[in-house]
Amino acid sequence: xxxxxxxxxxxxxxxxxxxxxxxVSLALAAGEVHGxxxxxxxxxxxxxxxxxxxxxxxxxxxxxxxxxxxxxxPADAAQAGIAMIHQELxxxxxxxxxxxxxxxxxxxxxxxxxxxxxxxxxxxxxLSTLDPTIDVTAQVRDLRVAQRQIVEIxxxxxxNARVIAMDEPTSSLTPAEFERxxxxxxxxxxxxxxxxxxxxxxxxxxxxxxxxxILRDGRFVTRVDIPSTPxxxxxxxxxxxxxxxAHHNSFATDEVMMQVSGLTRGTAVxxxxxxxxxxxxxxxxxxVGSGRTELLRLIAGVDVADAGEVSIEGQPVAGxxxxxxxxxxxxxxxxxxxxxxxxxxxxxxxxxxxxxxxxFSRAGVIRKHKLHRRSEELMREVNLRPLDVTRPIGSFxxxxxxxxxxxxxxxxxxxxxxxxxxxxxxxxxxxxxxxDLIETLAHSGCGVLVVSSEMAEVIRLSDRVLxxxxxxxxxxxxxxxxxxxxxxxxxxxxx
Amino acid sequence: MNNILTKLPFVSNVRFRDAGTLVGLLLIAxxxxxxxxxxxxxxxIGNILQQSSINACIALGMTLVIISGGIDLSVGPxxxxxxTLGAAMMVAGVPVPIAMxxxxxxxxxxxxxxxxxxxxxxxxxFIVTLGGLSxxxxxxxxYTGGTPIFGIPSEFRSIANGAVMGVPTPVIIVAILAxxxxxxxxxxxLGEYLMAVGGNPEAARVAGVPVxxxxxxxxxxxxxxxxxxxxxxxxxxxxxxPTLGNLWELDAIAASAIGGASLMGxxxxxxxxxxxxxxxxxxxxxxxxxxxxAFYQLLATGIIIIxxxxxxxxxxxx
Numbered sequence: 001x002x003x004x005x006x007x008x009x010x011x012x013x014x015x016x017x018x019x020x021x022x023x024v025s026l027a028l029a030a031g032e033v034h035g036x037x038x039x040x041x042x043x044x045x046x047x048x049x050x051x052x053x054x055x056x057x058x059x060x061x062x063x064x065x066x067x068x069x070x071x072x073x074p075a076d077a078a079q080a081g082i083a084m085i086h087q088e089l090x091x092x093x094x095x096x097x098x099x100x101x102x103x104x105x106x107x108x109x110x111x112x113x114x115x116x117x118x119x120x121x122x123x124x125x126x127l128s129t130l131d132p133t134i135d136v137t138a139q140v141r142d143l144r145v146a147q148r149q150i151v152e153i154x155x156x157x158x159x160n161a162r163v164i165a166m167d168e169p170t171s172s173l174t175p176a177e178f179e180r181x182x183x184x185x186x187x188x189x190x191x192x193x194x195x196x197x198x199x200x201x202x203x204x205x206x207x208x209x210x211x212x213x214i215l216r217d218g219r220f221v222t223r224v225d226i227p228s229t230p231x232x233x234x235x236x237x238x239x240x241x242x243x244x245x246a247h248h249n250s251f252a253t254d255e256v257m258m259q260v261s262g263l264t265r266g267t268a269v270x271x272x273x274x275x276x277x278x279x280x281x282x283x284x285x286x287x288v289g290s291g292r293t294e295l296l297r298l299i300a301g302v303d304v305a306d307a308g309e310v311s312i313e314g315q316p317v318a319g320x321x322x323x324x325x326x327x328x329x330x331x332x333x334x335x336x337x338x339x340x341x342x343x344x345x346x347x348x349x350x351x352x353x354x355x356x357x358x359x360f361s362r363a364g365v366i367r368k369h370k371l372h373r374r375s376e377e378l379m380r381e382v383n384l385r386p387l388d389v390t391r392p393i394g395s396f397x398x399x400x401x402x403x404x405x406x407x408x409x410x411x412x413x414x415x416x417x418x419x420x421x422x423x424x425x426x427x428x429x430x431x432x433x434x435x436d437l438i439e440t441l442a443h444s445g446c447g448v449l450v451v452s453s454e455m456a457e458v459i460r461l462s463d464r465v466l467x468x469x470x471x472x473x474x475x476x477x478x479x480x481x482x483x484x485x486x487x488x489x490x491x492x493x494x495x
Numbered sequence: 496m497n498n499i500l501t502k503l504p505f506v507s508n509v510r511f512r513d514a515g516t517l518v519g520l521l522l523i524a525x526x527x528x529x530x531x532x533x534x535x536x537x538x539x540i541g542n543i544l545q546q547s548s549i550n551a552c553i554a555l556g557m558t559l560v561i562i563s564g565g566i567d568l569s570v571g572p573x574x575x576x577x578x579t580l581g582a583a584m585m586v587a588g589v590p591v592p593i594a595m596x597x598x599x600x601x602x603x604x605x606x607x608x609x610x611x612x613x614x615x616x617x618x619x620x621f622i623v624t625l626g627g628l629s630x631x632x633x634x635x636x637x638y639t640g641g642t643p644i645f646g647i648p649s650e651f652r653s654i655a656n657g658a659v660m661g662v663p664t665p666v667i668i669v670a671i672l673a674x675x676x677x678x679x680x681x682x683x684x685l686g687e688y689l690m691a692v693g694g695n696p697e698a699a700r701v702a703g704v705p706v707x708x709x710x711x712x713x714x715x716x717x718x719x720x721x722x723x724x725x726x727x728x729x730x731x732x733x734x735x736x737p738t739l740g741n742l743w744e745l746d747a748i749a750a751s752a753i754g755g756a757s758l759m760g761x762x763x764x765x766x767x768x769x770x771x772x773x774x775x776x777x778x779x780x781x782x783x784x785x786x787x788x789a790f791y792q793l794l795a796t797g798i799i800i801i802x803x804x805x806x807x808x809x810x811x812x813x
Contacts (some may be wrong), residue, residue: 066616171649302701326703340701343694345761355703407704473612 003066005030005194006051013046020046021057024220026196026213028163030065032185033185033195035205035212035377036165038238041428043063043218046199048165051196064162083156085403087168087425089148093141093178098123101119101155126154130184134331135215144219147176148175150184157193164188170204171424172290174288181207182257200427201454202231216240228287239429250291250461252280256313258416259445260299263308268469272308276416276447281438282460284451285487292451293335296418299330301325302340312416322475326355335420337398341405344394348404349375350382351393378407382437399430400425406437416447423457435461455484467491497776512755515810516770519753523774527781530751534781541663547776548665550746551769554754555676556717557747558768562680563713564760565620565692569609569627570747571740573718574658574725575635577601581726582644582735591651605631606718611712620621628744635737643736647729655730665727672720677765679716689713693760749796750775753803774799 021043026136027034028034038044039291044395049055051062052072062069062080067082077083091100099106107122109115110485123136131150150168156164169180185208197209205212211411213239214221255278263272269291278281284292298308299323310317310325317328335341342351347366350439352375353360360371375389382403384396393404402422409417422438423431438461441448447468452458458465465482467475467490471486528535554563561566581598585591605627612623657664680686688709691699700706721740729735752758753774756765778799782792 132745247501300701322701323703323705332701334701339695340697343691343761346690346694350690351702353687353689353701357687361684364684365678366684366687412703 002029004028004063005032005065006063006196007063009053009063010048011050012046012058013050014058016297022219023060024215024218024344025099026220027223028194028196028211030187031192032211033189033209035209036196036198036215037205037212037234038215039429042215042238042427044215045167046218047215048084048147048167048196048198051082051163051165052079053061054063060311064317069461076148078159078161081160081162082165083161083163084165085149085152085156085169087171088154089145091148091152093142094139095150095250096139097127097134098136098472100151101126101136101158103363122158123154126157127136127151129155129187130157131156139269144177146174146180149173149181153184157188161193163194163196165198166423167198168200169197170199170201174287178204200425202234204230207459211424214238218257223403224289235428237412245431248462249443250463251439251442252444253278258299258313259311261309261311263295263298263305263310265294265298265303266306268471269298269305272471274473275467276449278447279350279442279445281442281448281461281463283465283482284449284468284493285370285455285458285465286474286478287469288453290468290491292468293420294471295468296332296420296449296451299325299416300330302332326412329410329413329415330418331355331414331416332418333402333405333409333420336425337401337405337425342401345392347391347405348379348389348393348396350379351404352389352408352411352464355408359412372477374411375407378410379404381410382407383433393412397427397432398432399426401427402430402434408433413448417441417449417452419448419452421452422450423452423454455487459483469493510755510764512807513764513766513770515806516774517768519806520770520774520777523777524526527777527784532783535783537661539780539784540663541661541666541778542586542779543773544813545663546665547772548663548669549724550743550750550775551669551772552720552727553671553743554673554747554750554768554772556713557718557744558621558751558754558756558763558765559680559689560677560713561748561751561756561758562693562718562760562763563689563697563710563715565613565710566624566748566758567606567609567629567714567717568621568624568744569605569719570721570724571743572628572631572635573602573605573721574728574740574743575737576605576631576638577722578729578735579635579639579737579738581643581722582647582729583638585648585651586644586646587677587744591648595651595726599719601761602718602720603715603724604724606715606719607711609652609718612713613714614710630735639735639737641737643734645734646775647733647735650731651716652730655727665674665731667704668723668727672723673765675767678718680765685709693762695761701779710743737738748776749800753800755807771803 007027009025010023011021012023024043024047024294036044048377050057053071053076056072064080070082073079080330101123102119107115107118122134127134128151134147134150134493140151169181188195202250202318209226211223211224211225215334216238224234256275257278258276260272260274264270286292298305301320304320317325347373353371372389379387380391384400384403393401421433438448450461460484462482466473467487469491470493477486535538556568577598580601581594584594584597609624609627612618613620614772633790654664659667688704690703692706692709728739750771751763751768753771754764756763775796778795779792782795
């Protein structure tokens, strides 16, 4: 009988009195790409952490090639041949590629000195099949995210990993880089390495995986074969209900709300003009690096423009700090929530109140009850779960954090919402809620700019789509011109 | 258990971490009261509070600075500079209230310089205030020629040495300042801004928090409190030495840390810091009552700081 490459059986895990995994099982064959699917909070991360020895399970067994192993520490996992590529890569940016590959396992010369030459030769050898263009003596911080990911994979191979778990590996990759990753994964599986692929992006899962395990609320739901199981069914397994059909409603008017002219910063954004109308959802598509995020940051006053102007309702906005822009009615919902969005150990109330402290204060003292009441009201509207505004925002899932950030601007009376990748790292269920919220904003007469790398999202949400290419607006699409082929044609340089 | 505790009305109002610091203080008090009968008497408690008041005054400002994600190593020399200038004004015949305001203005100015270099100049707080530590001390020494200033008017001295209903004035002054600091931190926009700037400066900026002004305010408050502490000291001593305030920054940082302030920024509590000051004060007082040599007092202080951090680490992980 053939053994599974990796088999987890009946894994239980509790944190305090909260059980997050209930008898979860997962099995995969050698050389297989296996999806691990579920909404945020379904227990995927905990299961990965158990597998990699970051947390200890309360019950359950782990078998590698039919042999039972005990994994109590990351070192045990490495010993068993399990490696993990984290969403946020765990590298030392100041060290070279070779040094990172051999981090914690350096090749020694005479037992004392690091043998740089040997490490670099070995690193070059590992990378030759994965991506020979990566210079092993370059500092990791000078590499692009996609390259850093490959370095991490090389590190896993250096440790003789037989199972590599990838957590949202494409969250910051361009479509071309994703293709490159697909090639790398094919090379790995050809060597017999098994991949556990965690992603919210279903098109990727269908492209790469041959099977998948679906979790919901910490429980094993089912194991499905892919692609023979249709997508709607997989999604139903994940969320436990059918999602309402995505339908675009338009509330756009002809009334000009914001006008941006000649906005420029270095080579990232070059002379961008755009007009946003009342009630309009204006999508901004384009490749990563085409200047979309940079454009939003300029409009929001987070970065300072070299040239150009932003006018709201005909009035040029004075000042170029986020503070002055917020006063003018702008609010940024940033892509990197953890870095630019939340103050993680502060309660939801404090995170909501930050831009509007004056409004919640009397005689210089914050009226905590008013802030609390208003926060609770807003969070009920956006369906925060659990509805406890005194809890630190960092203890909520990504989708709920996003709802709180939207609530922050609702509280501040923001008129123009700037969304940068509004559903990045957010699960399928919350995603639909965020879409509904954006639609509600437009309905109430706000203007909305949405930057997104997900074509489906841009198409679903936008009344009009601007396609950016190399820092400039390459196309302005509306109505039936909004489709994937059109967007891609304008987004890709030289296409 | 955590859940049950926070359901109790008292505990839900007083933060959990502060309750821990209070338990620490009670334990220390218990041990000393067993070892020395005079420890838990009203006069001695008054002594402890009085001895802790100067450190508490400094530590209040330090806590705000630490919460904002910074550190202020220059408090001792700022105190010395404002004390000597304030004393000189008094000796020269400037009315006492004006001289006091002058001294505080010196402290606020030093804090502004620190804060501006950090917030607008983009320099690291540790380095800026380390520079300030030498700079302000040098200014105090140069101005006085290294000799103390005597002849501080008695009307000023009587403020610092007085008592209201048996409570020493310095204790009352610091208690009022602590109340103000507590209100600022927990009830005003500035307090929220300090927490946000220390917790995540970039997110705070995107959310419209005036990050630079918030940081500068923290250093200015710290400077003001350093001046007030020095005024209390020279009032008690009757002389302003340019060398006063040596190592004050370390006691203040220790008290803040014992009280739960995180040197990473974004966390800290006024109540905790006050309790931290009283813990340090009670420890020194108790050991002195027991005739323990000064060297061992230093040893005990070091142990308390590290034990407090270990307990913090062990309990916050869960």
